[in-house]
Amino acid sequence: MSDSSSSDDLPLSRLNHQTVVRNRAEDVVQISDKGKGTRKKMRRASCHDSGSDGEISAMKRKKMKSAEQGIAAFEWWNSPDPPEGKAWQTLEHCGMTFEPQYKPHGIAMVYDGVPISLTPYQEELATFYAAMPEDGPQLNVSGGQREIFQRNFWDDWHKVLGKSHAIKSFDKCDFSDISKHLDRLKFVKRAASDAEKVVARELRDDCQLRSGYAILDDHLEKVGNFRMEPPSLFRGRGKHPKTGVVKLRVEPDQVSINCGASRPPPICLELGRSWGEIKHDDTVTWLSTWHENVMQSNKYVMLAANSSLKGKSDFKKFQKAMQLKGCIERVRHGYHKNLKSKDRHLKQQATTMWLIDTLALRVGGEKSEEEADTVGCCSLRVEHFTFHKTGKDVDLEFLGKDSILFKQSIDFAGFDEHGQQAYDNIREMCRSKKKNEQVFELIEPTSLNAHLSSIMPGLTAKVFRTYNASETLQNQLPDAEHVLEMRSIGDKLIAYNEANRIVAILCNHQRTVSAAAATGLEAQAEKLEQLKDQRRELQNMRTTLKAGKDNAEAHRFAKLPDEKDVSKRIDIWTEKIKKLEIDLRNKEENKEVSLGTSKANYLDPRISVAWCKRCDVPIEKLFSKTLKQKFAWALTVGSSWRFEAMPITDS
DNA sequence: ATCGTGACTTGGCCCCAGGCAA
DNA sequence: TTGCCTGGGGCCAAGTCACGAT
Secondary structure, eight states: OOOGGGGGGSOGGGSOHHHHHHHHIIIIIOOOOSOHHHHHHHHHHHHHOOSOOHHHHHHHHHHHHHHHHHHHHOOGGGSOOOSTTOSOSOEEOOOOBOOOOOOOOOOOEEETTEEEOOOHHHHHHHHHHHTSOTTSTTTOSSSSHHHHHHHHHHHHHHHHHOTTOSOOOGGGEEOHHHHHHHHHHHHHHHTOOHHHHHHHHHHHHHHHHHHSEEEETTEEEEBSOOBOOOOEEOOOSSSOTTTTOEEOOOOGGGOEEEOOTTSOOOOOOSTTOOOSEEEOOTTSOOSEEEEETTTTEEEEEOBOTTSHHHHHHHHHHHHHHHHHHHHHHHHHHHHHHHTTOSSHHHHHHHHHHHHHHHHOOOOOOOOOTTSOOOOOTTTOBGGGEEEOSSTTEEEEEEEOGGGOEEEEEEEGGGSOHHHHHHHHHHHHHHTTSOTTSBTTTTOOHHHHHHHHHHHSTTOOHHHHHHHHHHHHHHHHSOOHHHHTTOSOHHHHHHHHHHHHHHHHHHTTOBOOOOHHHHHHHHHHHHHHHHHHHHHHHHHHHHHHHHTTOTHHHHTTOSSOOOHHHHHHHHHHHHHHHHHHHHHHHHHHHHTTBOOHHHHHHTSOHHHHHHHHHHHTOOGGGTSOHHHHHHTGGGTTOOTTOOOOOOOOOOO
16 A cells, blocks of 8 residues: 555546555544454544654544545536436445543522522523523523523523422522532633643544544545534524523434445444444435424534535536526526516516516515524515615515625615516515515415526526626626736735625625724724824924924934925835735725625636636635535636536426 | 425634734 | 734534325
């Protein structure tokens, strides 16, 4: 077997990657040995060698590195796909890892002024509550979610305490001793010595090496979330009816494993425990699944974003968006015509399509009483629109996905005739309806998507978001001839981010301004003022010097500066001010906009790669390490690649 | 045909490492 | 060296959409 340590300079891509990757898999992940006895021995070894022996830790790091290289070397986009309808042919992995059971800290909570000791489970739940920050999104007093959170927590905790327990009312509970204890733990963790940090990292690496990789169709893949979610209080977003409910601990026997029938299933590493079920379903991509008690939903362990499975589906997504580009005129012409239809259904359908295409709205499926009241296009209600007496200004305001506020004043007069027609339609559809009634009561996501896929196979509402985001980026990015004139990479990045920001605004991707960010911004603004003051002073000095009245400043310098020195200094300051101003403006414009979401999900990476090549910008400036891995399939496109119309190939 | 839900993508928040100015 | 700030990445909630059960 070729020594993997010498692989750094091997042209891996020219080797038979199957062999290379296979060797690596066995070497690194230790899950491929057919003999069970050997497997056990190797596992045991890997559990025990986590000491701080430098050689061993260096070896582990090398193993991990070669695993990553093995993964990177596999060009799935140049390899055959599994048979139609199958996600894989062989699949082998290590299941999930679990946190240790709860260890009581014994800190009493105070009830009505009296310390009360709790059973371990009662204490565990109390500790979940004590860990919630008072000013965080769950408990802060502004949003109206605090009461829901507390009531839900109390309902669950109360049951665990039992009827006859001394604690009878949530209002008299004081968790602050436990909170302080948790703060102390955090402090200790933060203050850990380098040696302690190394040990912690070792443990993480062990875990990653032991359980973080899978072998799919004979190549190595990274697993996404192989750690079981720990129990906690459900942190629903916004005024979620279930926020604060106890999310229960999940044990191995509640987990189903999916793996290839021809390979050994994972061994449950929890002492004396075993998996609930072993399945062999090659039509799905999940490795493990379990049921979550709060929302009653299924959760899955899947491969990481850089895996072949995710990559293929990502690639398909953008090909689909390019197909939409190929027929977007036909699509638009279709709904433009129907905006004036006499058929109410067609008219509503056309109007929702206009909104989805123009404002990049999500489709907006129906939601149950058990979920937060958020909406998308189809579920918009009359109360979300405000019409003004004059003109065609409309305020559209609603809570969308994640209870993020969508708030825009839309001047329909600025749109073409079709936009004006959409305005008339919305206005008319709102008339004679109550505030809380749906504007497009005849349109549901299923029917809308059925209509869309009759226009183009595979077309759904969300393809518009992908298409419009990618198309917008391509159109907004400045031309290479312009960019190449820029002096610094920094300027080029600003240009890219500006285009990125326009997309993020289109998709309403927001982020909250943290307190730290706000004060940082303020400090920077202050600094700018200071620099300007200093420049003013320098300018005054120059005026004084010009006039020959040098005595006034003489005492401040060992050697009196001449006019030239001062002028030079002013230039330096001007440069500093300019730089800071640009930086500040950028930060200001960006502070509430999240660029990451569109970059990771909506923007065809090939647009960015080609732009980088045209503009002489290293791709690392735009894509972080993981993003680069996720988009490995896109990195080889040439500088002239364009997000172009694609012929429709069906399927 | 309708409904429910399984499976997969999208999305904001939080924490921490690491870079940088002071 | 230290404190501060930022970006990356992990985490898990919340969407979308297809498909299977009835």
